[in-house]
Amino acid sequence: MQITGGIAMSSQSSRSIPELFSDAIAQLAKLVGNEFELARLELSEKASQVGRAAAMIGAGAVILMPALVLLLFALSAALIRGGFSEPVAYLFTGAGAALVSGALIGIGLSRLSDDALKPSVTLDQVQRDKAAAKEMVR
Numbered sequence: 141m142q143i144t145g146g147i148a149m150s151s152q153s154s155r156s157i158p159e160l161f162s163d164a165i166a167q168l169a170k171l172v173g174n175e176f177e178l179a180r181l182e183l184s185e186k187a188s189q190v191g192r193a194a195a196m197i198g199a200g201a202v203i204l205m206p207a208l209v210l211l212l213f214a215l216s217a218a219l220i221r222g223g224f225s226e227p228v229a230y231l232f233t234g235a236g237a238a239l240v241s242g243a244l245i246g247i248g249l250s251r252l253s254d255d256a257l258k259p260s261v262t263l264d265q266v267q268r269d270k271a272a273a274k275e276m277v278r
Contacts (some may be wrong), residue, residue, distance in 0.1 A: 171269050175262070182259040190252060197248035204244065208237055 212233040219229035 168273060171273070175266055175269060178265055179259060179262045182262045186257045186259060190257065193248055193251040196251070197245070200244045200248070201241075204241070208240070212237055 215233045215236070216226075216229045219232060220226055224232070
């Protein structure tokens with residue numbers, strides 16, 4: 141046993157193989173526990189991200205509906221006064237509304253993509269820990 145700076149440290153050469161193996165297993169168990177905690181935290185964050193995206197989609201749809209109805213009526217009236225027949229004016233305004241709603245839905249869905257929700261921090265950490273565990277076994 142060596143004393144360095146008032147701290148007793150056992151020499152690595154005086155430890156038996158079972159002690160070293162036991163320490164390696166204990167460190168591996170702690171590592172796995174830490175990985176599960178990191179994964180839990182990251183997945184919780186991703187679930188919150190999904191919730192916020194769904195709320196944005198819902199809020200956008202609710203707020204857009206009455207405003208869109210009024211705007212569509214105003215646009216249809218303007219087209220009718222401009223010389224279009226009523227069916228053609230309503231068709232144009234309906235097509236415009238479909239484009240706007242499609243854009244909002246597309247934005248919401250892009251926030252729910254696989255890449256945006258992948259627990260990348262956890263996956264990167266698991267890869268680093270896997271390499272460290274291989275080094276410990278050597």
